[in-house]
Amino acid sequence: MEYLLIILSAIFVNNIVLAQFLGVCPFLGVSSKLSTATGMSGAVCFVITLATVVTYLINKFFLVPLGLVYLQTIAFILVIAALVQIVEIVLKKISPSLYRALGIFLPLITTNCAVLGVAINVVSKEFSFAGGAAHFLNLGEATVYALATSLGYGLAMVLFAGLRERLALNEVPASFKGLPIALITVGIMAMAFMGFSGIV
Amino acid sequence: MSKLQILTKGLLKENPTFVLVLGMCPTLATTTSAMNGLEMGLATMFVLILSNIVISLIAPVVPDKVHIPVYIVVIASFVTLLQLLMQAYVPDVYETLGLFIPLIVVNCIVLGRAEAFASKNSVVDSALDGIGIGIGFTLSLTVIGIVREILGSGSLFGWKFIAGDGILAFVMAPGAFIVLGYLMVLFNKLAGKQ
Protein backbone atom coordinates (compact mmCIF):
# COMPACT_ATOMS: atom_id res chain seq x y z
CA MET A 1 0.00 0.00 0.00
CA GLU A 2 2.77 2.38 1.02
CA TYR A 3 4.57 1.61 -2.24
CA LEU A 4 1.43 2.24 -4.28
CA LEU A 5 1.07 5.65 -2.64
CA ILE A 6 4.70 6.49 -3.35
CA ILE A 7 4.19 5.56 -7.00
CA LEU A 8 0.98 7.60 -7.42
CA SER A 9 2.46 10.56 -5.60
CA ALA A 10 5.69 10.57 -7.61
CA ILE A 11 4.08 10.12 -11.01
CA PHE A 12 1.03 12.37 -10.78
CA VAL A 13 0.89 14.58 -7.71
CA ASN A 14 4.51 15.68 -7.52
CA ASN A 15 5.36 15.18 -11.16
CA ILE A 16 9.04 15.89 -11.51
CA VAL A 17 8.73 18.28 -14.46
CA LEU A 18 5.29 19.80 -14.02
CA ALA A 19 5.36 20.31 -10.25
CA GLN A 20 9.00 20.17 -9.20
CA PHE A 21 10.64 21.85 -12.22
CA LEU A 22 13.45 19.32 -12.51
CA GLY A 23 14.86 18.27 -15.88
CA VAL A 24 13.10 21.04 -17.78
CA CYS A 25 15.94 21.69 -20.26
CA PRO A 26 15.91 18.23 -21.89
CA PHE A 27 12.13 18.21 -21.49
CA LEU A 28 11.91 21.22 -23.79
CA GLY A 29 14.93 20.24 -25.87
CA VAL A 30 14.12 16.75 -27.11
CA SER A 31 10.33 16.74 -27.03
CA SER A 32 9.64 17.94 -30.56
CA LYS A 33 9.39 14.36 -31.84
CA LEU A 34 7.61 11.49 -30.15
CA SER A 35 10.29 8.94 -31.01
CA THR A 36 13.19 10.90 -29.49
CA ALA A 37 11.07 11.75 -26.47
CA THR A 38 10.45 8.06 -25.84
CA GLY A 39 14.14 7.27 -26.23
CA MET A 40 15.19 10.00 -23.85
CA SER A 41 12.57 8.95 -21.28
CA GLY A 42 13.89 5.39 -21.37
CA ALA A 43 17.47 6.50 -20.83
CA VAL A 44 16.49 8.89 -18.03
CA CYS A 45 14.44 6.19 -16.28
CA PHE A 46 17.39 3.86 -16.29
CA VAL A 47 19.93 6.41 -15.05
CA ILE A 48 17.74 8.05 -12.37
CA THR A 49 16.90 4.72 -10.76
CA LEU A 50 20.46 3.41 -10.89
CA ALA A 51 21.99 6.70 -9.75
CA THR A 52 19.58 7.08 -6.83
CA VAL A 53 20.36 3.60 -5.51
CA VAL A 54 24.13 4.08 -5.83
CA THR A 55 24.18 7.58 -4.32
CA TYR A 56 21.85 6.45 -1.52
CA LEU A 57 24.31 3.71 -0.57
CA ILE A 58 27.33 6.01 -0.90
CA ASN A 59 25.66 8.59 1.30
CA LYS A 60 24.64 6.08 3.94
CA PHE A 61 27.80 4.00 4.17
CA PHE A 62 30.44 6.50 3.20
CA LEU A 63 29.58 10.21 3.51
CA VAL A 64 27.51 10.10 6.70
CA PRO A 65 29.84 7.84 8.78
CA LEU A 66 32.87 9.90 7.72
CA GLY A 67 31.17 13.24 8.41
CA LEU A 68 31.62 14.31 4.80
CA VAL A 69 28.01 15.22 4.04
CA TYR A 70 29.13 18.68 2.95
CA LEU A 71 30.86 17.00 -0.02
CA GLN A 72 27.52 15.49 -1.12
CA THR A 73 27.12 17.68 -4.21
CA ILE A 74 30.59 16.88 -5.59
CA ALA A 75 30.41 13.18 -4.72
CA PHE A 76 26.95 12.75 -6.27
CA ILE A 77 27.72 14.53 -9.53
CA LEU A 78 30.93 12.53 -9.98
CA VAL A 79 29.09 9.28 -9.29
CA ILE A 80 26.41 10.22 -11.79
CA ALA A 81 28.95 11.19 -14.45
CA ALA A 82 30.85 7.94 -13.92
CA LEU A 83 27.64 5.88 -13.94
CA VAL A 84 26.52 7.39 -17.21
CA GLN A 85 29.89 6.49 -18.73
CA ILE A 86 29.69 2.92 -17.42
CA VAL A 87 26.11 2.48 -18.62
CA GLU A 88 27.18 3.70 -22.03
CA ILE A 89 30.12 1.25 -22.25
CA VAL A 90 28.15 -1.72 -20.90
CA LEU A 91 25.16 -1.04 -23.12
CA LYS A 92 27.41 -0.83 -26.17
CA LYS A 93 28.82 -4.29 -25.38
CA ILE A 94 25.73 -6.23 -24.33
CA SER A 95 22.89 -4.67 -26.29
CA PRO A 96 23.94 -2.74 -29.38
CA SER A 97 20.31 -2.25 -30.44
CA LEU A 98 19.36 -0.62 -27.13
CA TYR A 99 22.57 1.37 -27.31
CA ARG A 100 21.62 2.69 -30.72
CA ALA A 101 18.20 3.71 -29.37
CA LEU A 102 19.42 5.38 -26.17
CA GLY A 103 23.08 6.06 -26.96
CA ILE A 104 22.87 9.63 -28.19
CA PHE A 105 20.87 10.69 -25.11
CA LEU A 106 23.20 9.23 -22.52
CA PRO A 107 25.91 11.92 -22.51
CA LEU A 108 23.19 14.58 -22.08
CA ILE A 109 21.89 12.94 -18.94
CA THR A 110 24.86 13.85 -16.74
CA THR A 111 23.74 17.48 -16.81
CA ASN A 112 20.03 16.64 -16.46
CA CYS A 113 19.20 18.16 -13.12
CA ALA A 114 16.45 15.60 -12.59
CA VAL A 115 19.09 12.95 -11.86
CA LEU A 116 21.04 14.96 -9.29
CA GLY A 117 17.83 16.49 -7.95
CA VAL A 118 16.18 13.16 -7.18
CA ALA A 119 19.41 11.77 -5.70
CA ILE A 120 19.78 14.74 -3.32
CA ASN A 121 16.07 14.89 -2.45
CA VAL A 122 15.93 11.22 -1.49
CA VAL A 123 18.72 11.48 1.07
CA SER A 124 18.00 14.92 2.49
CA LYS A 125 14.22 15.33 2.63
CA GLU A 126 11.54 13.76 4.77
CA PHE A 127 8.56 12.38 2.89
CA SER A 128 5.02 11.70 4.02
CA PHE A 129 2.37 9.86 2.07
CA ALA A 130 -1.39 9.85 2.62
CA GLY A 131 -1.29 11.30 6.09
CA GLY A 132 1.35 8.83 7.23
CA ALA A 133 4.17 9.92 9.50
CA ALA A 134 6.98 11.92 7.89
CA HIS A 135 10.14 9.88 7.57
CA PHE A 136 13.32 9.49 5.56
CA LEU A 137 13.00 6.88 2.82
CA ASN A 138 14.65 3.47 3.23
CA LEU A 139 16.47 1.84 0.34
CA GLY A 140 13.40 -0.01 -0.98
CA GLU A 141 11.22 3.10 -0.87
CA ALA A 142 13.98 5.21 -2.38
CA THR A 143 14.28 2.79 -5.30
CA VAL A 144 10.54 2.75 -5.90
CA TYR A 145 10.38 6.53 -5.54
CA ALA A 146 13.19 7.01 -8.07
CA LEU A 147 11.64 4.60 -10.55
CA ALA A 148 8.18 6.15 -10.20
CA THR A 149 9.57 9.68 -10.48
CA SER A 150 11.35 8.80 -13.70
CA LEU A 151 8.19 7.15 -15.02
CA GLY A 152 6.45 10.45 -14.29
CA TYR A 153 9.17 12.16 -16.28
CA GLY A 154 8.54 9.78 -19.17
CA LEU A 155 4.79 10.31 -18.97
CA ALA A 156 5.07 14.10 -19.05
CA MET A 157 7.63 13.92 -21.85
CA VAL A 158 5.61 11.57 -24.09
CA LEU A 159 2.37 13.51 -23.54
CA PHE A 160 4.11 16.76 -24.30
CA ALA A 161 5.81 15.40 -27.40
CA GLY A 162 2.42 14.28 -28.70
CA LEU A 163 1.03 17.77 -28.13
CA ARG A 164 4.02 19.39 -29.77
CA GLU A 165 3.74 17.27 -32.90
CA ARG A 166 0.17 18.53 -33.27
CA LEU A 167 1.23 22.05 -32.39
CA ALA A 168 3.77 22.08 -35.21
CA LEU A 169 0.96 21.62 -37.72
CA ASN A 170 -0.92 24.70 -36.55
CA GLU A 171 -0.58 28.34 -37.44
CA VAL A 172 0.58 30.39 -34.46
CA PRO A 173 1.50 34.10 -34.39
CA ALA A 174 5.12 34.60 -35.41
CA SER A 175 6.44 35.69 -32.06
CA PHE A 176 4.83 32.70 -30.35
CA LYS A 177 6.51 30.20 -32.68
CA GLY A 178 8.74 27.56 -31.14
CA LEU A 179 9.41 27.71 -27.44
CA PRO A 180 6.96 30.39 -26.24
CA ILE A 181 3.89 28.48 -27.36
CA ALA A 182 5.45 25.26 -26.09
CA LEU A 183 5.96 26.81 -22.64
CA ILE A 184 2.38 28.03 -22.51
CA THR A 185 1.25 24.52 -23.45
CA VAL A 186 3.32 23.07 -20.61
CA GLY A 187 1.69 25.60 -18.30
CA ILE A 188 -1.75 24.31 -19.25
CA MET A 189 -0.54 20.72 -18.80
CA ALA A 190 0.80 21.61 -15.36
CA MET A 191 -2.62 23.04 -14.52
CA ALA A 192 -4.22 19.75 -15.49
CA PHE A 193 -1.76 17.84 -13.30
CA MET A 194 -2.59 20.13 -10.37
CA GLY A 195 -5.94 18.37 -10.34
CA PHE A 196 -4.15 15.37 -8.85
CA SER A 197 -2.85 17.31 -5.86
CA GLY A 198 -4.15 16.17 -2.53
CA ILE A 199 -5.27 12.70 -3.65
CA VAL A 200 -2.43 10.95 -1.85
CA MET B 1 34.94 41.59 -29.51
CA SER B 2 35.59 44.57 -27.24
CA LYS B 3 35.55 44.24 -23.46
CA LEU B 4 32.33 46.22 -23.30
CA GLN B 5 30.65 43.91 -25.79
CA ILE B 6 31.69 40.85 -23.80
CA LEU B 7 30.20 42.42 -20.70
CA THR B 8 26.90 43.51 -22.22
CA LYS B 9 26.08 40.66 -24.60
CA GLY B 10 24.47 38.66 -21.79
CA LEU B 11 21.79 41.32 -21.35
CA LEU B 12 20.14 41.02 -24.75
CA LYS B 13 22.02 39.36 -27.59
CA GLU B 14 23.00 36.24 -25.68
CA ASN B 15 20.54 36.50 -22.83
CA PRO B 16 20.78 33.07 -21.13
CA THR B 17 17.09 32.82 -20.33
CA PHE B 18 15.22 34.35 -23.25
CA VAL B 19 17.63 33.73 -26.14
CA LEU B 20 19.81 30.76 -25.23
CA VAL B 21 17.00 29.18 -23.12
CA LEU B 22 19.42 27.61 -20.63
CA GLY B 23 19.08 26.95 -16.92
CA MET B 24 15.31 26.59 -17.09
CA CYS B 25 14.88 24.65 -13.84
CA PRO B 26 15.92 27.38 -11.37
CA THR B 27 14.34 29.97 -13.67
CA LEU B 28 10.94 28.36 -13.25
CA ALA B 29 11.22 27.01 -9.73
CA THR B 30 12.68 29.87 -7.72
CA THR B 31 10.93 32.88 -9.27
CA THR B 32 7.85 32.80 -7.04
CA SER B 33 8.77 36.31 -5.89
CA ALA B 34 11.06 39.05 -7.15
CA MET B 35 13.41 38.65 -4.18
CA ASN B 36 13.77 34.88 -4.64
CA GLY B 37 14.55 35.36 -8.33
CA LEU B 38 17.18 37.98 -7.52
CA GLU B 39 18.82 35.78 -4.89
CA MET B 40 18.93 32.76 -7.17
CA GLY B 41 20.44 34.89 -9.95
CA LEU B 42 23.16 36.22 -7.66
CA ALA B 43 23.99 32.74 -6.36
CA THR B 44 24.40 31.46 -9.92
CA MET B 45 26.47 34.51 -10.86
CA PHE B 46 28.86 33.84 -7.98
CA VAL B 47 29.59 30.32 -9.24
CA LEU B 48 29.66 31.43 -12.88
CA ILE B 49 32.28 34.16 -12.38
CA LEU B 50 34.60 32.05 -10.20
CA SER B 51 34.37 28.93 -12.37
CA ASN B 52 34.96 30.99 -15.52
CA ILE B 53 38.11 32.51 -14.00
CA VAL B 54 39.56 29.21 -12.77
CA ILE B 55 38.67 27.29 -15.91
CA SER B 56 40.25 29.88 -18.19
CA LEU B 57 43.43 29.52 -16.10
CA ILE B 58 43.61 25.73 -16.09
CA ALA B 59 42.17 25.01 -19.56
CA PRO B 60 45.58 25.03 -21.36
CA VAL B 61 46.96 22.28 -19.13
CA VAL B 62 43.91 20.01 -19.03
CA PRO B 63 44.04 17.07 -21.45
CA ASP B 64 41.22 17.20 -23.95
CA LYS B 65 39.58 13.88 -23.09
CA VAL B 66 39.05 14.63 -19.40
CA HIS B 67 38.18 18.30 -19.70
CA ILE B 68 34.48 17.83 -18.89
CA PRO B 69 35.05 15.89 -15.62
CA VAL B 70 37.70 18.42 -14.57
CA TYR B 71 35.34 21.34 -15.24
CA ILE B 72 32.54 19.60 -13.34
CA VAL B 73 34.80 19.11 -10.32
CA VAL B 74 35.79 22.79 -10.40
CA ILE B 75 32.16 23.93 -10.70
CA ALA B 76 30.96 21.51 -8.02
CA SER B 77 33.67 22.80 -5.67
CA PHE B 78 32.49 26.37 -6.07
CA VAL B 79 28.89 25.28 -5.55
CA THR B 80 29.87 23.51 -2.33
CA LEU B 81 31.77 26.62 -1.28
CA LEU B 82 28.64 28.67 -1.95
CA GLN B 83 26.51 26.18 0.01
CA LEU B 84 28.80 26.41 3.04
CA LEU B 85 28.95 30.21 2.94
CA MET B 86 25.18 30.55 2.54
CA GLN B 87 24.47 28.13 5.38
CA ALA B 88 26.78 30.12 7.61
CA TYR B 89 25.80 33.68 6.77
CA VAL B 90 22.39 33.72 5.03
CA PRO B 91 20.68 30.53 6.31
CA ASP B 92 17.19 31.87 5.54
CA VAL B 93 17.98 32.40 1.87
CA TYR B 94 19.62 28.97 1.73
CA GLU B 95 16.46 27.43 3.18
CA THR B 96 14.20 29.21 0.65
CA LEU B 97 16.19 28.29 -2.45
CA GLY B 98 16.76 24.78 -1.10
CA LEU B 99 17.56 22.09 -3.63
CA PHE B 100 18.27 24.59 -6.40
CA ILE B 101 21.56 25.75 -4.85
CA PRO B 102 23.29 22.33 -5.22
CA LEU B 103 21.64 22.03 -8.63
CA ILE B 104 23.71 24.99 -9.90
CA VAL B 105 26.27 22.24 -10.63
CA VAL B 106 24.12 20.95 -13.47
CA ASN B 107 22.93 24.36 -14.64
CA CYS B 108 23.75 24.26 -18.34
CA ILE B 109 24.69 27.95 -18.28
CA VAL B 110 27.70 27.38 -16.04
CA LEU B 111 29.13 24.37 -17.88
CA GLY B 112 28.10 25.95 -21.18
CA ARG B 113 30.10 29.14 -20.55
CA ALA B 114 33.08 27.10 -19.32
CA GLU B 115 33.05 25.04 -22.50
CA ALA B 116 32.12 27.73 -25.02
CA PHE B 117 33.96 30.75 -23.64
CA ALA B 118 36.24 30.38 -20.61
CA SER B 119 38.26 27.49 -22.03
CA LYS B 120 39.19 29.54 -25.09
CA ASN B 121 39.65 33.06 -23.71
CA SER B 122 41.84 35.06 -21.33
CA VAL B 123 41.17 35.34 -17.62
CA VAL B 124 39.95 38.95 -17.82
CA ASP B 125 37.60 38.23 -20.72
CA SER B 126 36.26 35.12 -18.99
CA ALA B 127 35.59 37.05 -15.79
CA LEU B 128 33.78 39.75 -17.80
CA ASP B 129 31.79 37.06 -19.61
CA GLY B 130 30.82 35.54 -16.26
CA ILE B 131 29.72 38.93 -14.94
CA GLY B 132 27.79 39.77 -18.12
CA ILE B 133 25.96 36.46 -18.44
CA GLY B 134 25.44 36.43 -14.67
CA ILE B 135 23.80 39.86 -14.74
CA GLY B 136 21.67 38.81 -17.72
CA PHE B 137 20.51 35.71 -15.85
CA THR B 138 19.87 37.63 -12.61
CA LEU B 139 17.88 40.32 -14.41
CA SER B 140 15.76 37.75 -16.28
CA LEU B 141 14.98 35.87 -13.07
CA THR B 142 14.13 39.08 -11.26
CA VAL B 143 11.80 40.20 -14.06
CA ILE B 144 9.99 36.83 -14.05
CA GLY B 145 9.84 37.04 -10.25
CA ILE B 146 8.40 40.57 -10.41
CA VAL B 147 5.65 39.57 -12.85
CA ARG B 148 4.74 36.44 -10.88
CA GLU B 149 4.77 38.28 -7.56
CA ILE B 150 2.59 41.13 -8.82
CA LEU B 151 0.04 38.81 -10.43
CA GLY B 152 0.21 36.02 -7.87
CA SER B 153 0.53 37.80 -4.54
CA GLY B 154 -0.32 41.42 -5.33
CA SER B 155 3.01 42.59 -3.96
CA LEU B 156 6.44 43.70 -5.14
CA PHE B 157 9.67 42.83 -3.31
CA GLY B 158 7.47 41.97 -0.35
CA TRP B 159 5.64 45.34 -0.41
CA LYS B 160 1.93 44.55 -0.61
CA PHE B 161 -0.25 46.89 -2.66
CA ILE B 162 -3.39 44.77 -2.94
CA ALA B 163 -5.20 43.53 0.11
CA GLY B 164 -5.94 39.82 -0.04
CA ASP B 165 -4.62 37.29 -2.53
CA GLY B 166 -3.52 37.66 -6.11
CA ILE B 167 -4.17 35.10 -8.83
CA LEU B 168 -2.73 32.08 -7.04
CA ALA B 169 -1.99 30.12 -10.22
CA PHE B 170 0.89 32.47 -10.92
CA VAL B 171 2.72 31.51 -7.73
CA MET B 172 2.23 27.85 -8.55
CA ALA B 173 3.78 25.70 -11.25
CA PRO B 174 1.50 26.51 -14.22
CA GLY B 175 2.03 30.23 -13.77
CA ALA B 176 5.79 29.80 -14.01
CA PHE B 177 5.58 28.22 -17.46
CA ILE B 178 2.96 30.62 -18.73
CA VAL B 179 4.73 33.79 -17.52
CA LEU B 180 8.02 32.61 -19.02
CA GLY B 181 6.25 31.83 -22.30
CA TYR B 182 4.64 35.26 -22.57
CA LEU B 183 7.80 37.09 -21.50
CA MET B 184 9.64 35.23 -24.25
CA VAL B 185 7.04 36.44 -26.76
CA LEU B 186 7.54 39.99 -25.51
CA PHE B 187 11.31 39.61 -25.68
CA ASN B 188 11.07 38.33 -29.27
CA LYS B 189 8.90 41.30 -30.22
CA LEU B 190 11.19 43.85 -28.57
CA ALA B 191 14.38 42.27 -29.87
CA GLY B 192 12.82 42.60 -33.32
CA LYS B 193 13.36 38.98 -34.28
CA GLN B 194 10.23 39.00 -36.40
Added chain:
Amino acid sequence: MAVKSNIKNMVLSLTLVCLVCSVLLGGVYNVTAEPIKKAAAARTAASIARVLPPFESEPQEHRTELGGVQFVYYSVEGAGIAVVSTTAGFGGPLTVMVGIGEDGLIVNSVVLSHSETPGLGAKCAVDEAFRGQFEGFDPASKRLAVTRDGGDIDAITASTISSRAYTAAVAQAYEVYKKVSGNE
Protein backbone atom coordinates in the same frame (compact mmCIF):
# COMPACT_ATOMS: atom_id res chain seq x y z
CA MET C 1 44.91 21.92 -26.45
CA ALA C 2 48.55 21.91 -25.60
CA VAL C 3 48.57 18.81 -23.41
CA LYS C 4 48.25 15.32 -24.92
CA SER C 5 45.46 13.05 -23.75
CA ASN C 6 47.55 10.09 -22.66
CA ILE C 7 46.68 8.03 -19.61
CA LYS C 8 49.39 9.59 -17.47
CA ASN C 9 48.28 13.16 -18.15
CA MET C 10 44.59 12.38 -17.74
CA VAL C 11 45.00 10.61 -14.41
CA LEU C 12 47.43 13.24 -13.22
CA SER C 13 45.21 16.21 -14.04
CA LEU C 14 42.06 14.63 -12.58
CA THR C 15 43.85 13.64 -9.38
CA LEU C 16 45.44 17.06 -9.04
CA VAL C 17 42.15 18.91 -9.53
CA CYS C 18 40.32 16.65 -7.07
CA LEU C 19 43.14 17.00 -4.53
CA VAL C 20 43.31 20.78 -4.72
CA CYS C 21 39.50 21.12 -4.57
CA SER C 22 39.08 18.80 -1.60
CA VAL C 23 41.89 20.50 0.36
CA LEU C 24 40.35 23.91 -0.29
CA LEU C 25 36.83 22.76 0.59
CA GLY C 26 38.06 21.02 3.73
CA GLY C 27 39.63 24.32 4.78
CA VAL C 28 36.48 26.31 4.05
CA TYR C 29 34.40 23.70 5.86
CA ASN C 30 36.49 24.10 8.99
CA VAL C 31 36.21 27.87 8.82
CA THR C 32 32.43 27.89 8.28
CA ALA C 33 31.58 25.00 10.64
CA GLU C 34 31.33 27.33 13.63
CA PRO C 35 29.15 30.04 11.95
CA ILE C 36 26.86 27.33 10.49
CA LYS C 37 26.32 25.86 13.95
CA LYS C 38 25.71 29.33 15.36
CA ALA C 39 23.24 30.21 12.59
CA ALA C 40 21.27 27.01 13.22
CA ALA C 41 21.27 27.66 16.97
CA ALA C 42 20.15 31.25 16.42
CA ARG C 43 17.24 30.05 14.27
CA THR C 44 16.11 27.61 16.95
CA ALA C 45 16.50 30.25 19.67
CA ALA C 46 14.45 32.73 17.65
CA SER C 47 11.66 30.17 17.18
CA ILE C 48 11.66 29.29 20.88
CA ALA C 49 11.47 32.98 21.76
CA ARG C 50 8.39 33.28 19.55
CA VAL C 51 6.47 30.40 21.12
CA LEU C 52 7.25 30.90 24.80
CA PRO C 53 6.88 33.88 27.17
CA PRO C 54 10.03 36.00 27.61
CA PHE C 55 12.76 34.04 29.41
CA GLU C 56 16.32 34.53 30.51
CA SER C 57 17.77 31.06 31.01
CA GLU C 58 19.36 28.96 28.26
CA PRO C 59 16.95 26.48 26.51
CA GLN C 60 17.99 22.85 27.05
CA GLU C 61 17.57 20.38 24.18
CA HIS C 62 16.00 16.98 24.95
CA ARG C 63 14.80 13.99 23.01
CA THR C 64 11.94 11.66 23.77
CA GLU C 65 9.92 8.92 22.11
CA LEU C 66 6.16 8.73 21.84
CA GLY C 67 4.33 6.08 19.85
CA GLY C 68 7.50 5.00 18.06
CA VAL C 69 8.33 8.51 16.83
CA GLN C 70 11.31 10.56 18.00
CA PHE C 71 10.58 14.08 19.24
CA VAL C 72 12.92 16.95 19.97
CA TYR C 73 11.88 19.46 22.59
CA TYR C 74 13.47 22.36 24.45
CA SER C 75 12.83 23.07 28.09
CA VAL C 76 13.21 26.60 29.40
CA GLU C 77 13.46 27.25 33.13
CA GLY C 78 10.49 29.32 34.28
CA ALA C 79 8.81 29.52 30.84
CA GLY C 80 7.73 26.04 29.72
CA ILE C 81 8.72 23.71 26.92
CA ALA C 82 8.84 24.06 23.12
CA VAL C 83 8.09 20.85 21.19
CA VAL C 84 8.99 20.26 17.55
CA SER C 85 6.17 18.29 15.97
CA THR C 86 5.83 17.00 12.40
CA THR C 87 2.64 15.82 10.69
CA ALA C 88 1.64 15.17 7.11
CA GLY C 89 0.17 18.23 5.43
CA PHE C 90 -1.38 18.59 1.99
CA GLY C 91 1.86 18.85 0.03
CA GLY C 92 4.23 17.00 2.37
CA PRO C 93 5.54 17.11 5.92
CA LEU C 94 4.50 20.09 8.05
CA THR C 95 6.78 20.88 10.98
CA VAL C 96 5.51 23.11 13.77
CA MET C 97 7.13 24.26 17.00
CA VAL C 98 4.63 24.49 19.82
CA GLY C 99 5.30 26.32 23.07
CA ILE C 100 3.47 25.06 26.15
CA GLY C 101 3.64 27.08 29.35
CA GLU C 102 4.17 25.67 32.80
CA ASP C 103 0.42 26.04 33.44
CA GLY C 104 -0.30 23.55 30.62
CA LEU C 105 -1.75 26.20 28.28
CA ILE C 106 -0.45 26.59 24.75
CA VAL C 107 1.49 29.84 24.52
CA ASN C 108 2.08 30.08 20.78
CA SER C 109 3.08 28.00 17.76
CA VAL C 110 5.16 28.65 14.68
CA VAL C 111 5.74 26.74 11.41
CA LEU C 112 9.36 25.65 10.98
CA SER C 113 8.98 24.12 7.52
CA HIS C 114 6.17 23.16 5.19
CA SER C 115 5.41 22.35 1.57
CA GLU C 116 1.79 23.49 1.44
CA THR C 117 0.20 25.21 -1.57
CA PRO C 118 1.21 28.88 -1.75
CA GLY C 119 -1.70 31.18 -0.97
CA LEU C 120 -3.89 28.34 0.33
CA GLY C 121 -2.48 25.86 2.82
CA ALA C 122 0.70 27.90 3.21
CA LYS C 123 -1.46 30.50 4.97
CA CYS C 124 -1.35 28.37 8.11
CA ALA C 125 2.18 29.69 8.59
CA VAL C 126 1.14 33.36 8.50
CA ASP C 127 -2.65 33.65 8.97
CA GLU C 128 -2.99 35.40 12.34
CA ALA C 129 -6.71 34.68 12.62
CA PHE C 130 -5.95 30.96 12.36
CA ARG C 131 -2.76 30.82 14.41
CA GLY C 132 -4.21 33.18 17.01
CA GLN C 133 -6.74 30.51 17.98
CA PHE C 134 -3.96 28.45 19.54
CA GLU C 135 -2.63 31.27 21.73
CA GLY C 136 -3.68 30.54 25.29
CA PHE C 137 -5.59 27.44 24.16
CA ASP C 138 -6.37 25.06 27.00
CA PRO C 139 -6.31 21.50 25.63
CA ALA C 140 -7.55 20.20 28.96
CA SER C 141 -10.96 21.88 28.60
CA LYS C 142 -11.29 22.33 24.82
CA ARG C 143 -10.73 19.93 21.93
CA LEU C 144 -7.72 20.31 19.64
CA ALA C 145 -9.37 19.54 16.30
CA VAL C 146 -10.97 21.55 13.50
CA THR C 147 -14.70 22.29 13.88
CA ARG C 148 -15.55 19.91 11.04
CA ASP C 149 -14.06 17.10 13.13
CA GLY C 150 -15.95 18.25 16.23
CA GLY C 151 -13.17 20.37 17.69
CA ASP C 152 -12.74 24.00 18.63
CA ILE C 153 -10.46 25.29 15.87
CA ASP C 154 -11.84 27.12 12.82
CA ALA C 155 -10.04 25.87 9.72
CA ILE C 156 -8.68 28.23 7.07
CA THR C 157 -11.19 28.54 4.22
CA ALA C 158 -10.39 26.11 1.39
CA SER C 159 -7.47 24.63 3.33
CA THR C 160 -9.04 22.07 5.63
CA ILE C 161 -6.27 19.51 5.19
CA SER C 162 -3.49 21.95 6.04
CA SER C 163 -5.47 23.28 9.01
CA ARG C 164 -6.09 19.73 10.17
CA ALA C 165 -2.37 18.91 9.87
CA TYR C 166 -1.43 22.03 11.83
CA THR C 167 -3.96 21.27 14.55
CA ALA C 168 -2.79 17.66 14.69
CA ALA C 169 0.79 18.86 15.07
CA VAL C 170 -0.23 21.01 18.05
CA ALA C 171 -2.21 18.13 19.57
CA GLN C 172 0.76 15.81 19.10
CA ALA C 173 3.05 18.34 20.76
CA TYR C 174 0.63 18.48 23.69
CA GLU C 175 0.84 14.68 24.03
CA VAL C 176 4.63 14.99 24.21
CA TYR C 177 4.22 17.69 26.85
CA LYS C 178 1.92 15.45 28.88
CA LYS C 179 4.45 12.64 28.70
CA VAL C 180 7.51 14.64 29.70
CA SER C 181 5.79 16.72 32.38
CA GLY C 182 4.29 13.63 33.98
CA ASN C 183 0.76 15.04 33.75
CA GLU C 184 -0.53 11.81 32.27
